[in-house]
Structure formats: structure tokens, C-alpha cells
Amino acid sequence: MLGFDPVRRSWVTDALASGPLHRIPPLDGVLVTDDASLQEAADDYGHIVHRRPRAVLRPGSVEDIVKIVRFARRNCLKVAMRGQGHSNYGQAQAFAGIVIDSRTLDTIHHIGSDRATVDAGVTWRKVIEEGAAAGVTPPVLTDYQDLSVGGTLSVGGLGGATQHHGLQVDNVLELTVVTGEGDLVTCSPRRRADLFEVVLAGLGQFAIIVRATIRMIPAPTQARVYNLYYDDIALYTSDQRRLLAEGRFGYLEGQVVPRASDTGWRFMIEAAAYFTPPSAPNDAALLAGLKDNASERVISDTTYVGWQFRIDPVTAFLKAIGVWFFPHPWYSVFVPASKANTYVGNILRTLTEADTGQGPILFYPIATSKIRQALYPLPNEPVAFAFNLLRTAPPNDPATLNAMVAHNRALYDQVVRVGGTRYSIGSIPFSRHDWQQHFRPRWGLLVSSKRRFDPDNVLTPGQAIFT
Numbered sequence: 135m136l137g138f139d140p141v142r143r144s145w146v147t148d149a150l151a152s153g154p155l156h157r158i159p160p161l162d163g164v165l166v167t168d169d170a171s172l173q174e175a176a177d178d179y180g181h182i183v184h185r186r187p188r189a190v191l192r193p194g195s196v197e198d199i200v201k202i203v204r205f206a207r208r209n210c211l212k213v214a215m216r217g218q219g220h221s222n223y224g225q226a227q228a229f230a231g232i233v234i235d236s237r238t239l240d241t242i243h244h245i246g247s248d249r250a251t252v253d254a255g256v257t258w259r260k261v262i263e264e265g266a267a268a269g270v271t272p273p274v275l276t277d278y279q280d281l282s283v284g285g286t287l288s289v290g291g292l293g294g295a296t297q298h299h300g301l302q303v304d305n306v307l308e309l310t311v312v313t314g315e316g317d318l319v320t321c322s323p324r325r326r327a328d329l330f331e332v333v334l335a336g337l338g339q340f341a342i343i344v345r346a347t348i349r350m351i352p353a354p355t356q357a358r359v360y361n362l363y364y365d366d367i368a369l370y371t372s373d374q375r376r377l378l379a380e381g382r383f384g385y386l387e388g389q390v391v392p393r394a395s396d397t398g399w400r401f402m403i404e405a406a407a408y409f410t411p412p413s414a415p416n417d418a419a420l421l422a423g424l425k426d427n428a429s430e431r432v433i434s435d436t437t438y439v440g441w442q443f444r445i446d447p448v449t450a451f452l453k454a455i456g457v458w459f460f461p462h463p464w465y466s467v468f469v470p471a472s473k474a475n476t477y478v479g480n481i482l483r484t485l486t487e488a489d490t491g492q493g494p495i496l497f498y499p500i501a502t503s504k505i506r507q508a509l510y511p512l513p514n515e516p517v518a519f520a521f522n523l524l525r526t527a528p529p530n531d532p533a534t535l536n537a538m539v540a541h542n543r544a545l546y547d548q549v550v551r552v553g554g555t556r557y558s559i560g561s562i563p564f565s566r567h568d569w570q571q572h573f574r575p576r577w578g579l580l581v582s583s584k585r586r587f588d589p590d591n592v593l594t595p596g597q598a599i600f601t
């Protein structure tokens with residue numbers, strides 16, 4: 135390809151072709167248009183939305199991203215960065231635009247005692263592995279580590295340590311970004327804070343993250359894991375809130391799980407105490423006063439790194455049987471703690487395992503004060519419960535898939551009525567009006583930042599905020 139014809143809106147391959155030609159700038163990487171690359175970029179973990187780009191950039195340098203954003207802007211083409219493509223509703227896609235595949239930007243530049251500087255395409259798996267070798271770890275990790283640093287910093291990054299350290303975006307010291315105008319900027323809380331503040335959890339709307347300096351803390355070597363079972367939602371949420379308030383565990387999550395011999399649901403606290411021998415957790419103190427079914431407690435030890443990679447066997451199994459590649463219409467929201475029992479209890483009254491395709495249901499508390507990012511709306515209460523239906527739909531069954539997506543929307547309408555918010559991942563059909571309501575009272579910040587940093591609305595159309 136030589137360039138783009140902005141009138142015919144097509145690539146030009148022949149130097150003698152008539153019509154205007156905007157030449158593709160010389161690149162360190164490659165800009166490709168082969169079918170396999172375009173198909174991959176028109177798909178994601180959700181397999182629900184498919185928007186085909188015109189080209190995929192595999193950048194060889196940060197400068198390639200600057201050049202391609204400027205080129206796209208000049209030619210009225212949309213651009214989206216794609217990390218590991220684990221979105222599930224087209225968020226990293228760019229119809230008839232250019233998708234930048236961040237996987238070629240995967241260098242860890244530095245790991246020190248309190249920070250690491252990494253390219254946006256580096257996966258958290260790699261950060262954990264190299265961090266462990268240096269005795270450090272990111273303070274907050276998601277449940278699954280094959281996600282890119284740029285991908286989770288664009289959405290938030292929630293996990294079992296959020297109770298102590300906030301989201302992954304709350305643990306960033308500096309970013310290097312390419313704005314929608316094609317400017318390469320380094321920003322931090324002290325330098326271009328206006329940009330830094332909106333890029334984190336900014337859903338790719340203002341700039342592409344190309345490099346991040348993230349906080350690191352000393353890594354423990356071991357994790358003791360506690361699975362505690364409850365039949366009653368009120369007892370479960372009350373103990374969860376107690377554990378959150380007291381901060382007894384390094385990791386605190388929980389799930390709604392099917393009953394073994396019955397229809398219906400029960401609840402499981404999943405907590406972990408981190409330690410490095412010779413010190414060891416005090417089980418009696420950690421479990422004191424809890425109202426779980428004590429005879430069912432499961433307590434086990436593993437390594438800290440092994441714990442962060444705990445779902446590897448599950449994902450390997452799901453890949454082996456093909457289910458990993460089925461559609462995933464996920465539902466992900468935060469419910470104010472005061473409404474969690476009724477909201478979740480009402481859903482569970484009629485929900486069956488078929489409704490989630492046997493996908494897990496996450497249900498655990500966070501302290502909203504720990505999350506400081508401007509663009510991460512949360513319920514207006516000190517405690518909120520993350521509630522996630524990690525659904526799998528059967529393949530080639532659009533009726534079931536559509537019903538799951540419609541159910542997500544209906545559940546979302548209900549959660550908003552009780553003061554809940556969505557986590558902006560997952561599959562909830564959303565209009566511009568919905569986004570306005572979602573970000574209120576920060577919608578004005580979003581609009582003014584878009585005008586400043588991406589005035590031609592080049593970036594990340596798949597989020598459907600400014601379309």
C-alpha cells in the first residue's frame with residue numbers, strides 16, 4: 135500500500151492511480167490489510183460485535199503510533215488500540231478505521247523496588263513474573279493475567295486487593311500517551327494532570343497509552359486461601375462487609391455458587407492471606423466471629439504467583455473444550471451495599487445456571503473511597519458490591535445470545551434505579567444518553583476533555599460514547 139485516497143475512501147496501491155494520495159508515513163512496524171488480521175481485529179472475547187477495520191498497525195515503535203494517529207486524523211479514519219482483545223462488546227474495534235495491535239509493544243523497561251515502567255502491550259502476566267524475580271508485585275491484580283496493561287488502565291482494573299489499594303488505575307505514577315491530535319505527551323499527577331486524570335479509566339477516548347509507570351510493592355511468597363460457604367445472603371454480605379472494614383485479608387472476593395444437591399444458589403467468600411515464611415497467617419484470628427458453615431471451610435496454601443495464575447487451569451480447560459471461544463455477554467455492575475441483598479436476591483430468585491451458561495457469578499464488596507479516578511462512577515455509599523454475571527452463550531444461537539444481552543440491559547435499568555453503576559466492560563447496549571447519565575456529574579469533563587485532546591473524534595469508536 136502506498137497511501138489512502140480520501141475521496142474514494144480506499145487504499146491506493148498503484149503510484150499511477152488517479153485521484154489524491156495521502157502517503158502512508160514510513161514506519162518501523164507494519165500496516166497490514168490481510169484478511170486474517172482484519173478478521174481478528176473485528177472480533178473479541180465476546181464474539182458478539184464484529185466491525186471490520188481497513189487496516190491493522192503492528193507498531194514497531196511509539197513513533198509509529200504518533201504517525202498513524204496523525205495520518206488517520208488527516209484522512210477522517212477512526213483509530214482504536216487493541217490490547218489482548220478481551221473486551222466483549224466491540225470496545226476495541228474500529229469500523230472502517232485502523233486498529234493498532236499493542237502486542238508488538240511489549241517491553242518491560244525497568245522494574246525497581248517501588249515502580250515498574252512498561253509498554254502498554256505488556257501483559258500483567260509478564261509484569262507478575264518479572265516482578266516476582268525482583269521481589270515486587272503490582273498492588274492490585276485482576277483475576278486473569280493475560281490482559282494488557284494499556285487495556286486494563288483504560289477501563290479500571292478491579293481485583294481482590296482493591297479493598298486496600300483501589301483499582302489498577304489508582305496505582306499509576308506516570309503515563310506516556312499519544313493524544314487524538316497525535317501529540318506524544320508524558321503525564322502524571324504533577325505534570326499535565328488534566329490529561330493524566332482523564333486517560334486513566336478514560337475508555338481510550340482522549341489518548342492512546344503507550345507506556346506506563348506503575349507502583350510496585352514488596353511481593354510475599356505465599357498465599358493461604360480460605361473458601362467460606364453461606365446459605366443466606368444477609369449473613370454472607372454482613373460477613374463480607376466486616377472483612378472489608380477490618381481488612382483482615384490481602385485479597386477479598388466472593389461468588390454466588392450453585393448448590394450441590396439442590397436448585398438455587400449459595401454464597402462463597404474467597405479470601406487470601408499473603409505471607410512470607412517463617413511468618414504465617416493466624417487462622418483463628420482471621421476467621422474469628424464469622425458466620426459461615428464452619429464444617430465446610432476449605433483452607434489451602436499456594437505460592438503468591440500461583441495464586442495470581444489460579445484460573446490458568448480453568449482457562450486451559452475451557453480452551454480445550456472450545457467454550458472459551460463461545461460468545462460472552464458479560465454483565466458487570468456495582469450495587470450500593472444497602473441495596474445488595476434485595477437487588478441480587480431478586481435476580482437469584484429466578485436466575486438459573488442456563489441463564490449464565492454456567493459462567494461464574496462474582497459478588498464482593500469494595501470500599502468506594504479507595505477508588506479515586508474521576509471517570510469511574512460508583513454508587514454514592516461507602517461500600518458497594520461488585521456483581522458480575524460472567525455469562526457464556528451457546529454458539530450459533532442468536533436467540534439465546536440476544537436474550538442474554540437484553541437481560542443485561544433490563545438488569546442494568548434496575549440497578550440504576552437503586553443507585554448502582556456499571557463497570558464499563560461487558561455487554562450492555564448503551565446510547566449516548568446512557569453514557570451521559572453514567573458519567574453525570576462528570577459528563578462535562580468528558581466532553582471538554584474530548585474537545586481538547588481528541589477534537590476530531592478519532593479515538594476508540596467502539597465504546598460508542600461520541601458516535
Ligand SMILES: Cc1cc2nc3c(=O)[nH]c(=O)nc-3n(C[C@H](O)[C@H](O)[C@H](O)COP(=O)(O)OP(=O)(O)OC[C@H]3O[C@@H](n4cnc5c(N)ncnc54)[C@H](O)[C@@H]3O)c2cc1C
Binds near residue numbers: 277283
Ligand atoms: C477472562 C477475563 C477475566 C477478566 N477479569 C477481570 C478482572 O478480574 N478485573 C477487571 O477489572 N477486569 C477483568 N476483565 C476485563 C478486562 O479488564 C477488560 O476487558 C480489559 O479492557 C481487557 O484488556 P485487553 O488488553 O484485552 O483490552 P482490549 O479489550 O484490547 O481493549 C479494551 C479497551 O481499552 C482500549 N485500549 C486498549 N489498549 C489501550 C491503550 N494502550 N490505550 C488506550 N486505550 C486502549 C481499547 O480500545 C478498548 O476500548 C476480564 C476479562 C476477561 C476476558
